[in-house]
Amino acid sequence: MAHPHESISLDPHDRQGVHRRDRAWLDARWEDPATRVLAVAGGRARRTGRDEGGGPAWVAPGEAPDGHRVLLGERDGTTYAAVLLDPSAVAEDDRSWASLRELLPAVEGHPDAPLVLHAVGIAEWVAVTRFCPRCGAGLELEAAGHELACPRCGRRQFPRTDAAVIMLVRHGEPGSAEERCLLGRQAAWPEGRFSTLAGFYEPGETLEDTVRREVAEETGVRVGQVEYFGNQPWPLPASLMIGMLAEAVTTEIVRVDDELEDARWFTRAEMAEQAASGELVLPGGISISRSLVEHWYGAPLPGSW
Template sequence: MDYPHQRMAAAAHDRAGLRRSDEAWLEERWADPETRVLVIAGTRVRPVDGALAWVSAAEAPEGLRVLLGERDGRSWFAVITRAEGASIDAGWFPLRGLLPHLADQEIAAAPLVFHALGIAEWIFATRFCPRCGGGLEVQKSGHEMVCTACGKSQFPRTDPAVIMIVAAGEPGAEDERCLLGRQAIWPEGRYSTLAGFCEPGETLEDAVRREVLEETGVLVGAVEYFGNQPWPLPASLMLGFLGRAESTEITVDHDEIEDARWFTRAEMKAEAEAGTLVLPGGVSISRSLVEHWYGGPLPGHW
């Protein structure tokens, strides 16, 4: 089965990590008219005519140059400029606002965009050395920062987060059910898979069990790895799992989620078709987990 989240990683680029300090090579690639650049103001980009605007290096403004890598016979960069004036009213959007564009028109650009905005988010949030509070100097084409006081290096961080579809009953049986939850701020009818961050000293499987128990009171036994998806909102790696429930009584925490429900396949199909159940978006690993359990595509999405 072709899962939706896999389409966002189908055209990965060569990140050319060994070239990040090669100034002569970087200048040569920057001067190439085939090179393409994504302009980022702070942590936002501005679509043009409903699509992401990749410009030539000659058209790019001054700013911090970030080497993304090579793909399709050309080099790809991002330029990070000041955030002043980059408001939504002026047409600048954070990554979450760009996902519809990536899903509908430029799915092949997703790895490049996630790379660029992930670096931009890290640079925006990492202002001072966490060891001594000194200033930081960006090096290696945006992929390292070095403290000007103590010399300690900082590198981009990615936080592991588990996301899971939990099922109860005999696998494949008509009455098998899966567990979905919803947050209070979501529109009526919107449900999704449960998710949460892995804590220090915790295995990913135990993180699945803990998060499900904390949010819904459901005990999970067996946990099986499904797949992963970079999710730089601002710096996560979503690690997907399939869990088998050992209990079915639901007691929601009313903190992270306001409701959780068990859905049979028949209930899920009927409610999705009626529009009373709104499932996750088409390119998310959450959608892939739901459709994997269901056994095929489902109508409607966020």
């Protein structure tokens, strides 16, 4: 059976990495009114209008504000870029700017999604990577926004990505009415929200052992077999979510740390009934968590964050 997450993957844009230091090429693209530019300030991007459903506001270079220019690449013959602004220059209550989470519904299933993820990921990295870790000097943006160079010691910084596992843990005879999956919720979430478990990779681990450790730390459940499902870039702020399917060998839930407020086992019947009533609210369709849940369930489910 094909993993459902594969069906929502989008063809990537050509990032044109060979041109990131080609000043003449970059200038020509910036002078082309057909080039599309997205203004980004930290984790927020300018959107069309002020309504919650507004998508990313792509404009011609001449309409873009001044800021650090970042080459995103090309798609279907059009060049895409971003302009990075100081986050402090955008008011928190300015509704013409939206966080990535607010933009996701507008770009779900759209070819713009990888471009927006690329732009926000670079902006987040630049916003938090300001000084050289070796000598403390201020860093300068180079390579069309994809390198930070130290003018004092020459050390270079590159966009950072933290590997994280996100897993659907199941127990019972596969496909049976008694088979259950394990979901958890954090205290900060609104009532009814549950999701698959997740956690960050630590040095020296295999990804399978990261899954086993995280599940045990959060719920006390022991995991045996683990297999790869798919992956998703998630620049909030800089992660690669590696989806895994895991088989539990114990079922007693004992929350060892304070990361989760609650964790529960759900049969398919319980999940369907509670999702339909709104008692259980599952992650949104663009997330790999949703794909993991629906892959296990075997069909689309109602409701989402």
